[in-house]
Amino acid sequence: MSASRFVITVIGMDRVGIVAGVTRVMAEHSVNIADIRQTTMSDLFTMIMLAEVEAEEFDLAAFQAAMSAIGKDLGVEINVQHEDAFRFMHRI
Amino acid sequence: MLIHPEEILETINMVSHQHLDIRTVTMGISLRGCSHPDIKVFNKNVYNRILSCAEKLVQTTEEIESLYGIPVINKRISVTPIAIAAESCETDDYSSVAETLDRVAQEIGVDFIGGFSALVQKGMTHGDLNLINSIPKALASTEKVCASVNVATTKAGINMDAVAMMGRTIKQAAELTGDRKGIGCAKLVIFANAPEDNPFMAGAFHGVGEPDCVINVGVSGPGVVNAAVRALDNPTFGDIAECIKKTAFKITRMGEMVGKEVARRLNAQFGVLDLSLAPTPAVGDSVAAILEAMGLESCGTHGTTAALALLNDAVKKGGAMASSSVGGLSGAFIPVSEDQGMIRAVQRGSLSLDKLEAMTCVCSVGLDMIAVPGDTSAATLSAIIADEMAIGMINKKTTAVRIIPAPGTEEGDMVEFGGLLGSAPVMPVHNFSSEDFIARGGRIPAPIQSLTN
Numbered sequence: 166m167s168a169s170r171f172v173i174t175v176i177g178m179d180r181v182g183i184v185a186g187v188t189r190v191m192a193e194h195s196v197n198i199a200d201i202r203q204t205t206m207s208d209l210f211t212m213i214m215l216a217e218v219e220a221e222e223f224d225l226a227a228f229q230a231a232m233s234a235i236g237k238d239l240g241v242e243i244n245v246q247h248e249d250a251f252r253f254m255h256r257i
Numbered sequence: 258m259l260i261h262p263e264e265i266l267e268t269i270n271m272v273s274h275q276h277l278d279i280r281t282v283t284m285g286i287s288l289r290g291c292s293h294p295d296i297k298v299f300n301k302n303v304y305n306r307i308l309s310c311a312e313k314l315v316q317t318t319e320e321i322e323s324l325y326g327i328p329v330i331n332k333r334i335s336v337t338p339i340a341i342a343a344e345s346c347e348t349d350d351y352s353s354v355a356e357t358l359d360r361v362a363q364e365i366g367v368d369f370i371g372g373f374s375a376l377v378q379k380g381m382t383h384g385d386l387n388l389i390n391s392i393p394k395a396l397a398s399t400e401k402v403c404a405s406v407n408v409a410t411t412k413a414g415i416n417m418d419a420v421a422m423m424g425r426t427i428k429q430a431a432e433l434t435g436d437r438k439g440i441g442c443a444k445l446v447i448f449a450n451a452p453e454d455n456p457f458m459a460g461a462f463h464g465v466g467e468p469d470c471v472i473n474v475g476v477s478g479p480g481v482v483n484a485a486v487r488a489l490d491n492p493t494f495g496d497i498a499e500c501i502k503k504t505a506f507k508i509t510r511m512g513e514m515v516g517k518e519v520a521r522r523l524n525a526q527f528g529v530l531d532l533s534l535a536p537t538p539a540v541g542d543s544v545a546a547i548l549e550a551m552g553l554e555s556c557g558t559h560g561t562t563a564a565l566a567l568l569n570d571a572v573k574k575g576g577a578m579a580s581s582s583v584g585g586l587s588g589a590f591i592p593v594s595e596d597q598g599m600i601r602a603v604q605r606g607s608l609s610l611d612k613l614e615a616m617t618c619v620c621s622v623g624l625d626m627i628a629v630p631g632d633t634s635a636a637t638l639s640a641i642i643a644d645e646m647a648i649g650m651i652n653k654k655t656t657a658v659r660i661i662p663a664p665g666t667e668e669g670d671m672v673e674f675g676g677l678l679g680s681a682p683v684m685p686v687h688n689f690s691s692e693d694f695i696a697r698g699g700r701i702p703a704p705i706q707s708l709t710n
Contacts, residue, residue: 172260172265174265174266174269176269202262211266213262213265213266215260225323225324226323229323242273244269244326245326246324246325246326246327247324247325247326248260249325249514250268250325250326250327250511250514251260251264251265251268252260253510253511253513253514254264254268254507254510254511254514255261255264255267255268255507255510
């Protein structure tokens with residue numbers, strides 16, 4: 166893997182334990198939070214994180230599967246995408 | 258550089274609600290080194306060559322899909338036109354080559370393989386003739402193989418012998434796949450000015466000016482453009498063009514990123530990015546809907562050609578700014594069967610074959626995925642092809658015909674193809690004969706604008 170930063174987005178109805186649940190899975194996969202923004206728009210919870218990982222031993226597919234699973238438990242939609250997907254698209 | 262949360266949410270919204278996708282990742286593979294007089298050896302060479310280049314194509318593409326979170330709908334292969342690669346084979350029947358292509362495509366797991374093709378704009382060789390004769394059987398006996406024949410260019414004119422032949426070929430292909438509504442014809446395109454780097458089926462082939470192995474990407478986003486245009490508050494045409502350009506820019510950037518990464522991981526060259534608005538049967542992913550968003554009550558009514566011209570040009574401008582590798586067809590596709598808005602427009606009676614032909618003067622490709630009555634004669638099909646080839650030749654642009662005389666159907670019936678091919682309402686054709694015109698043969702000479710050397 167060439168670079169190792171990912172954007173993680175969490176969107177769904179607000180409830181207790183979303184941040185705790187998501188960050189626990191991240192910790193289990195040694196994914197570090199570089200930046201985090203969270204807002205609640207009326208009762209819709211949105212969280213955007215810039216996450217860093219050690220390039221060598223990181224298993225993206227396994228991490229994405231674990232994040233989807235916790236998202237399902239918590240009733241939120243979680244996306245894990247390489248940061249280039251956003252950098253490239255909007256900027257020259 | 259900070260990534261703005263609004264940009265992140267915009268991207269995610271484009272993918273999850275507006276059908277933004279990479280439509281195709283297409284690996285172009287040269288088969289020029291495979292030639293052999295014995296067709297069995299040739300087939301073996303072709304099989305080995307494709308497998309060695311594309312074995313990891315699907316797996317790698319899927320990795321990139323998950324890395325960036327952008328869906329890639331189709332993985333495809335295009336090869337050197339078989340008429341060229343198989344020319345030296347001592348046989349008249351190339352259908353075993355189609356079967357070889359189909360087998361290797363199945364094994365690799367790609368959706369389509371294109372290149373059962375010939376370029377005959379100025380005349381035919383022995384190999385070209387064999388290939389065209391083999392097309393109906395090849396399309397009936399395979400699942401994934403796509404065929405195309407280039408019968409005209411601005412430089413060479415229109416090969417009317419080939420046009421006449423293709424009308425008959427379409428009829429045969431329809432009859433041989435009559436039990437499946439003539440689906441063979443959905444895998445056959447007749448071109449004028451065919452681009453050699455086009456990743457879109459059924460017209461994809463690996464041109465002779467291309468490198469050994471290349472990755473071309475086709476990006477699509479009618480849903481995204483539609484949403485952007487509809488979100489504008491009482492816009493002028495200038496505002497609409499500006500909005501489409503900006504959206505096309507973003508879509509193009511995404512495609513270039515994906516294409517370059519796939520190419521890098523497969524040690525292939527990155528070829529072109531084809532930025533096209535190619536609809537899908539999904540609701541909301543429609544080119545007709547964009548035209549209607551500009552203020553037309555139903556696609557096909559007066560004003561449709563102007564709206565399409567604006568759309569097509571704005572897409573190209575946005576793409577040209579975003580990438581230096583824009584190629585292929587790039588523009589708006591208007592296939593009928595694959596676009597819910599087009600299907601509705603035909604059913605309402607606002608969109609006719611004649612209006613579609615007019616629209617092809619200002620957009621990509623041409624008469625695409627149109628079903629006509631099963632009893633349409635070969636000469637009428639040839640005449641429809643000739644008209645479309647003339648538009649391409651005179652306007653120095655690519656045009657194509659992909660038309661299906663679905664056996665046993667009449668005007669007003671619906672023909673179901675399934676998947677990305679969708680379903681098409683059977684459209685009426687003119688009942689006056691073109692028989693004598695098509696029987697004339699020879700070549701329509703190249704227009705004066707061909708003398709540009």
